Amino acid sequence: MRATKYNSLSQLAAVMAGFAVTILLLESGALLTWADRLDVGPARSRAVQVTTALHKTLQPLGAEQVRKASLDGLDRLGWTDDPARLLAAREKFSLSGPASPRLATAHAQNSSVPKTIAPIVASVPKLTPLKPLPPAAPGQTRVVALVGDSMMAVGLSDVLLRQTATDKNVRVVKAFRSGTGLARPDVFDWMEEYPAMIANEKPDAVIVAIGANDGQGFVKDGKTLAFGSDAWVKVYQQRTTDFLNLLTRNGAHVVWVGLPPMKASAYNDRAAEINRIAYTVVSQNPLATWWNPQPYIGDESGGFRELETSADGKTTRIRAGDGIHLSDEGAALLAPALIEWLNPAPLATTTAQVTPQESPVAPVNRHRHGARGRTARP
16 A cells, blocks of 8 residues: 655744745735834734834845836736736836826815915714716716725715716726725825826716725824824815815816714714814815705704615615615615716706705615615725
């Protein structure tokens, strides 16, 4: 009988140890970045200390440079899904000529917008009507960018894309990414990513829904700023201002969709703070309107509402199971007002806007097979 050879535990341990050493050599910088991006707190501080010491020890060996060179080559081939990295790789290797707008001018400011910092409002208005945009010139395509985190990516973008799909006068640019926000540019910098996302497009209309991930502290100039502190508010307000200026710098009109009521009370309080800051910033920009979705999907007191019952007695879920995102049916309650603002022909002549004054809840789109029940990180 032929003997079967088995690897010993010591051999397995040696292989695993070699694998771990290889990872540390190649990824010590990535581990440091991971630690730096953790939510502010004791765990982050300890992780940063450990990974910083590890990175300083391993960096002189030069193994990480091999990894970076390999990643640059893959970016050049289009393997990355990060628009800013892909654009930077194309510019560096001159594959497609100079990109427009270039990342070097991504932080350009709109000189027509006041630079003064306005005091944060105590509350946001419940009713925020949207004045429709002027009709697009005959034969001219209206370019609209859908921008934001998963508050745009989950539900709302799907519905808006479907309702504009048959209109030849509208071209939609998708510029959203789940798990992002304005509080942590160290994790995802919208000032660089947005120009890369829209590439050579110049939207004349923007619908943005963002902020669901921003209820957290962050580090600025080596100092930890707690969420809601005066210093935190000042920095976040400036980042919101910079981002809005970026969206409007070519004259685009913006609708900033506020965060809806959230199920968890603590999370809802943080969303309300984000809304107050966003409203303060947006109300200072003549090209932008902050829009409150609460009258369409909230309950009578302005709180979280999970279900909607139609006149025929049919009940539908308008919020995702996580108590944060919109279901497709919930997004369909917001879509008519946004489409009316966008005013795309011929949909503008067939889609009537239901304002909160007429009814706190717009009619649900019944030409669907139900929500897909998707949930995702904001």
